Amino acid sequence: MASASARVAPIVETQEEDTPLSQLCRYWLNERHAPDILPAQEELLSSLLDHIRRQSEAVQLLRGEPSASEEEHIRIMLVQMEVERVKFIVRSYVRTRLFKIEKFARFIMTDATIQTRITTAERAHASRHAHLTDRHFHNSVLQSLPETQSHLDDAPVFVPPMITKPDENRPVFVHALNDCAPIRFHEDLTLEMKRGHISLMPFSFIQSLLAKGDVELI
Amino acid sequence: MSLPQSLRTSVTPPELELIASQQLIEIIPLIAMEKTAFISGAFGPLRPPLKAQIPLWMAINLKLKKKCHIVAPEWLSIEFLQSRLDEELSEPGFSQLPFRYAEVSKVLLDVAADDIQDTDKVRSLLKDLKEARQAKSREGLDQLNRGELSLSNLCSMEINEIRPFFVHAMGILTHLHRDPSAGDDQLE
Numbered sequence: 001m002a003s004a005s006a007r008v009a010p011i012v013e014t015q016e017e018d019t020p021l022s023q024l025c026r027y028w029l030n031e032r033h034a035p036d037i038l039p040a041q042e043e044l045l046s047s048l049l050d051h052i053r054r055q056s057e058a059v060q061l062l063r064g065e066p067s068a069s070e071e072e073h074i075r076i077m078l079v080q081m082e083v084e085r086v087k088f089i090v091r092s093y094v095r096t097r098l099f100k101i102e103k104f105a106r107f108i109m110t111d112a113t114i115q116t117r118i119t120t121a122e123r124a125h126a127s128r129h130a131h132l133t134d135r136h137f138h139n140s141v142l143q144s145l146p147e148t149q150s151h152l153d154d155a156p157v158f159v160p161p162m163i164t165k166p167d168e169n170r171p172v173f174v175h176a177l178n179d180c181a182p183i184r185f186h187e188d189l190t191l192e193m194k195r196g197h198i199s200l201m202p203f204s205f206i207q208s209l210l211a212k213g214d215v216e217l218i
Numbered sequence: 219m220s221l222p223q224s225l226r227t228s229v230t231p232p233e234l235e236l237i238a239s240q241q242l243i244e245i246i247p248l249i250a251m252e253k254t255a256f257i258s259g260a261f262g263p264l265r266p267p268l269k270a271q272i273p274l275w276m277a278i279n280l281k282l283k284k285k286c287h288i289v290a291p292e293w294l295s296i297e298f299l300q301s302r303l304d305e306e307l308s309e310p311g312f313s314q315l316p317f318r319y320a321e322v323s324k325v326l327l328d329v330a331a332d333d334i335q336d337t338d339k340v341r342s343l344l345k346d347l348k349e350a351r352q353a354k355s356r357e358g359l360d361q362l363n364r365g366e367l368s369l370s371n372l373c374s375m376e377i378n379e380i381r382p383f384f385v386h387a388m389g390i391l392t393h394l395h396r397d398p399s400a401g402d403d404q405l406e
Contacts, residue, residue: 021258022309025237032229049256071249074285078276082256085236085275092225092233099319100219171388173369185365190371192373201366218377 010060020048021086026216030092034164034210035203037100037108039117048090055083057114097122105130105151106163166206174215180211224358226382231321238321239275240292244289276323278329284327288330291316292325296336299343306350312371320348355380364391 019089027041053167059080062068068076101108101122108114108126115123134152155161176193183205184190198218211217224230240258247264254262269289272280285392292298293316305313306312323344333336355376360366362384369377373379 019258022240025240029229029237031227047312048257055257066295071251074249074280074283074330075251076318078279079254079256081275081279082258086257088236095220102220169389169392171385171392173381183337183366190367191368197368198372199366199368200388202388207364218374 020051021089024048024089024093028089028096030210030217031093031096031100035105035172036168036207037097037114037117037169038118039105039211040097040122042119045093048086052083052090055079059083079213080186098125100166101126102129104166105133107165110153110163139199142172143153168207169202171200172203172206173200173218174206174210175218180212180214183209224267226325227385228378231375231378234318234378235321236275238279238318238374239273239325241274241318241322242271243274243322244269244271244276245277245280245292246287246289247285248287249280249285257312267285274325278325281330281333288326288333290326290330290334291383293319293323294326294334294340296343297338299340303343303350305353307348312351312354312369314371315347315373316373320373352379359384359387362387363386364395 023044024041027038027044029189031038059076062072062076065072084194097118097124100126101194104114105126108123109130118126136196137152138150142152151162153163169206176197176199179195180193181199182190182192185201185205191199191201193215206215210217222256235289247266250263250266251262253260258273261276261374262270264270264272272313277288279285281288285366302313308342309377325342326334327337327341327344351372355369356366367384367388
């Protein structure tokens with residue numbers, strides 16, 4: 001038994017190379033798990049969209065050839081299938097951001113740091129969304145309330161504020177991609193994550209490591 | 219809405235499967251194909267009967283069309299799984315398995331069962347492994363506190379299973395602790 005386990009013991013996790021697609025996959029999952037909006041990846045996204053378009057054009061071109069053999073058909077089908085898979089990931093990534101932007105629309109309009117993390121188009125959407133919901137609430141209810149109660153941004157004592165903010169204390173599962181700088185939780189607990197370490201901790205502690213690309217969310 | 223309710227808190231198993239399917243796997247092709255540029259890189263050429271490495275989703279697709287045999291990864295064997303199961307049952311920690319073993323093994327057993335040896339035994343070993351690990355991760359709930367919880371060697375599907383409860387529980391613990399430090403010491 002010992003010899004058997006020794007023989008098969010080292011698991012070589014085939015570390016895929018860092019292709020644009022695998023990067024997007026990582027950003028997609030990070031975005032899905034993070035409570036806050038992460039920096040936009042405009043360049044990566046547009047280069048991938050370009051690539052999708054080029055592949056689709058190539059497929060269209062090849063499809064036109066009547067003399068294609070069976071092998072050629074399968075090849076075209078695989079390329080097309082991959083295009084669909086990538087489209088799915090791109091779509092899901094964009095939708096995840098959109099969901100957060102709509103949820104935090106009012107907060108985004110008041111906070112300058114979060115605005116640096118979103119694209120111009122996303123900011124325009126947030127502003128439009130915040131404006132529309134404001135107007136809707138005003139027209140349907142708020143205008144008939146007394147002046148002191150007709151605001152959407154009150155911060156009364158003992159009650160959570162009215163503007164939805166990202167909950168940075170929400171725990172997330174992190175996976176260290178590199179050896180990380182130590183994290184200090186409180187007086188008697190620090191953690192230095194080695195490469196490959198998996199851990200559950202509040203988002204706020206790994207925010208900077210995530211920005212550096214030392215960890216990913218899983 | 220931009221994101222359906224079911225997708226907001228976690229990723230779903232089919233999505234994990236999609237991600238796992240990007241991994242490369244070895245096949246023995248039954249058709250020839252020239253080297254082709256894909257978005258994830260260039261694959262091929264396929265020259266039967268020479269082995270080739272292609273992404274899992276591509277292999278699955280060809281397999282369904284009976285255009286290739288899949289070479290089962292080394293860890294998907296009775297020998298390997300049995301040794302990991304023994305380790306799992308005797309050691310306190312989690313044994314080391316490929317991060318996406320659950321997804322990959324499911325896909326392969328579904329589609330390419332005829333390329334894997336002793337599938338029945340492999341299936342039952344995978345099931346035992348899964349149950350042993352699930353029991354451990356439930357015990358791990360004891361150690362949950364407001365700081366952090368190390369879960370090395372846990373796999374992606376297992377993390378996804380425990381995510382809702384663990385995240386919620388830790389969130390509550392964090393919350394409980396935050397209140398006294400805000401000036402009210404009576405709760406201590």
